[in-house]
Amino acid sequence: MRLTRCSGRSCLSWLSTIALTLLAGSTLTAGIALDLQDPNSIKAAASTCAYNLLTFYTGNNTGDVPGNLPAPYYWWEAGAMFGILIDYYYYTNDSQYNDLVTQGMLWQVGPDDDYMTPNQTKTEGNDDQGFWGMAAMSAAEQKYPDPPSGKPQWLALAQAVFNDQASRWDNQYCNGGLRWQIFTFNTGYDYKNSISNGCFFNLGARLALYTGNDTYAQWAEKTFNWTQAVSLMDQNYHFYDGAHTTLNCSDINRVQWTYNAGVFLLGASVMYNYVKCSNVEESDTRTDSLLSQTNGSALWLERVEGILNASSIFFATNPPNVMYEVACEPPNTCDTDNYSFKAYLARWLVASIKYAPFIQTTVMPWVQASATAAALQCSGGTNGQMCGMKWTQGSTWDGTQGVGQQMGALSVIQANLIDQVSVPVTNKTGGTSQGNAGAGGGGGVSTSDPALSQNAITQGSRAGAGVLTCLVLISVIGCSWWMIA
Template structure:
């Protein structure tokens, strides 16, 4: 267990005095995996200053949405290892950034994308399913419901006025990207709806999940090849697509499919089964390619150290490995296939954690190289922690007090429901100052192309 604050700085300084070494990882030993997860989680949390005087709990400077991703990392670590060191920081930060119960806080709402808000909703839903004790004014479940409500009931989120539906990337009409409907925003709302359905058994969430999926199938997803377009633009009636292989697009939808498959039967389950196994096979083949020994690989970032446009890309592997881990739990028929590539990847990632810097043993981003790629930071630490944490799955056996998979309201979940959460918040109807890109999760497209006009069928690399 590690302690934040002054002791963190002292420990970091001590580590910098010694040459960094690769993390020693023995996948046959539970304690070895725990140690790797402990080290990388501490490394990620050492970048967090929200628990210090004068700082805002939950906020990461210039990267507001990444606070939710950091807390997801800490919650995965807690669930799979049992180490609750960071739980209080998570509880305080998740509550502090809640706004009026829907993750539209006034100090960030002027540049919120629906994907940014969506990630905070996923974090709240994860806290709900893992039974993190509720804290403060809002329950975790109500916060997840607040995000769902604000995104499905306003044209600034789900928009029926163009292209028959779909979630916009941005929430204000003066924002660069407002005319785009992107995969990650729709994938996160789809996933959140599916998870709310499984947790509450409320059919409204199932209906919305199906609605989002059907729209995405028409405009974003090719259900023959399972290629997912990164974005479409309303100015082209959502017929012209921007492509970019970003793994979190695929895995955000895959996670939602796993929840729906797990919680349905009969003809309804059959619909989700076809999509689930089709998208799973494509995801594993593309992002864990045989040519790199089935090590996790991010096509838009890993091969291009000077062209990997921002730190968001370095989080994609963490999202994907963690969501695949949960998919393996929810869908036993995919367990062996998924755990096989996650274990191979963990060995490569451990070899890539040899960099100096904050905390020592800094992890690189391009794991397929099995060496440090000189791209350290909070994001590679989060991704490595996510990966090591889910590699604990084979060692965890459910007991009367510990359930391996996500809880529901009928299997021990205790968070309080508020189906009307967020319905009275008008904050995203107020026009505020123009945005910058630093605090956004980002769509995987070059939005300037849309502004200038672009040729149908054009593909391009990821850029916020």
Template sequence: MARFSSNSFVRLFLSATGVVASLTVNVDDAASVKKAAALVAEDLMSFYTGEVPGLLPGPPPEGDYYPWTGGAIWAAMLDYRSRTGDTQYDDKISQGLLWQRGSNNDFLPANWSATAGNDDQAIWGMAALAAAETGFAGPGVDNLKWLDLVQNVFDEQSSDARRVANGSCAGGLRWQIFTFNSGYNYISTLANVAYANLGARLSIQDGKNQTQAKSVEDTFNWLQTSKFIDAKFNVYDGASVPECDQVNRVQTSFAAGLAVEGAAVMYNATSGEKKWKNILDGLVQRTIDVFFPDGVATEVACEPSQCNTDMTFFKYFLHRSLASTMKVAPYTTSLIQPVLKTSAQAAVESCTGGDNKRMCGLVWSAHGNNHTGAGPQMSVLGALLSLLPVETAVNASNSSSSTGTSGTNNATTSTAGSSEPSNSNTPKNSGARSGVSAGVVLGSLLLASFALN
């Protein structure tokens, strides 16, 4: 795979009206990146029909997408809004988040709560947290603030009812919420790092809340003690109760990215405490080594041809989490920024598909288009946005749905979705959902390749 100069130009050919036009993107020029991001965001939103407010069409077999991807798309669009100043999607963002908040304001609405996992709920919580972090206009209903929704999610996931009570898995957050789902006895690393990520960022919003910070520290300690994050800072998929001694060693960029960002926020919150710096340094280096071969983001567990729909979203979170890490731990910039640039350039080269000849693909190292959809589109958007700073202030639109009390804006990070483990301890897909921590196709067959030395 070729490396790209950060000063090179990437050309997209656009033919929405049948007339081919070209857009030149310079990854070192913010205005140029914003123009490209606007087109990628527009094409991403073409997958959202609004038939069920807040959700992409699905779940399978009715459509391609599970409910968690709705939370993911609003987190992405909030990130887009905060980095470009484009407020045209404000109504859809606000309506989507509010429609799916549920009767208990915890993102477990009746239409899909029975099949939701802890990771799914956390992703929706992250979308609301992104709204608070970026100063998005408040919900405007029931005196709610975005942070109220986030706190409800975090409190529920902190409860003993969501966790393993006995054995060496004790304390681990379960993948599934309800006992009747087959993944209930699987302990997903993604669910646990999503919880820690949510708690770390929430603690900053809440004036460095020590209770939340302690929960984050306990979670990282548990993940390392249980070898879900090993001594070399590989972030593995999870394990089954009761003992968690057979760790599924498949690795996904989503889990690794959230772990990096969570550690970075704690490093910031503790004024560079040595423990958190050591964890952050290890996670950043290992994440780059595993997921950026030759400087281009690669979902190593499934590319080029075995990724399921859930996994096509993961590289968005990888780029976003690393961009956030540079903000809260600036010393990491020299290591992170070069791969974000080379990866973004390769990502844009994949955007040659669809009727408009600009839909983005999944495999960026192939220099061609492949597997288009909301996931690849969102991932390329994330790659572009990772090159842009957060705008200092973004005015809310004038729409009535965007009015209300704004969440606090003290966060030091921007925002931050599940795959199916595939060894003999892996639960079967629970039918109505896939969960982000389960969907790693051929995981056990690929194990030897990804359990790197």
């Protein structure tokens, strides 16, 4: 490479740009070695991050409870961690943590197999339950090894969470939506937020595609429309934190978090794929079916592109394209939960590519620059490889470490293997996970909305019976069937 003379601030700026953009290959001596052109290097870096992540997990220690993280971590973050470790197996085919993950996922299912475990009811919210349900959904989609016979199965667990949450849809305040908290005695019961409704939307969209059952898709559409109508999402597709029922959701908290954009982007991408690439039998004449809408795929295309464009707020201009938590990183106010949020945007950005391939040219520069920066930031702790949160800070470790920071680095690094892995399966394209449409302790589909609950979610539903996962070669035309080897 030809060297160019530089001096002073211009030289420092030039070197910074080179380090984080042109050096999409090996990092410098600090941090974890990462060559984004070499899948084996990406897998090795991901392996290091996964190992260091699990140094914080105590659930496999004698006398401890499987599936729990120690203080200061809340129960939901363990579910999020297992979801990312399920992704780790999907991307790397490294099975060394599978027994640990399966043990934790099954230990916490609760008496009704719906992730309503009694020892968490004092703090469990809809978003908490949702993260466990989405982890189970990932296991079904990615053909993670099925649990032993006689144990709850991944698809059934995801359905149980969805059914519970559908039964909690609340029309009394704000014209619908899910509350943040499940129980009246918990602080936050009077709050409806984007992440709780986003998890429900995300899960509904993915269940619709996996099972071919249009009722899930109707719930997903309803949830997205409500989020927009109540102004938790603005006209430019920015998602805000939440609002209080006591004020009929008029007091929008306009804080923006990465994971809200991510959870809605993946759900919208799945809905785009579902609507565009599904077949409805001619005998299905229901006017409420999403598949009967001639402009359905164009609508979801617009939504995917809108959310993606709005997500640019979470990527720095200096250094360029590196993800940061805009609400708390600059003022140094991030808390334990906030440390983990970038992990979910990273994983859901690339997961969306499989359902809406036209976003790849926008997503991958973000992911590549962020992965390079994250690997450089993994230079702290006693082993010199613990990851910090501030990827924009380069190789100077920011002094923080923990579950959230490790999940963030692991997610964004392994995301660079997205082209190496197969398309997530459905029950028509090789999925093996067994479902239970009536699962959960919430009484199945909610009866609070007759327009939706009149069509019970059963295995026999036929709307979308011909669903196959679809690869869109051009964003506005055409649809090709994916063949699963």
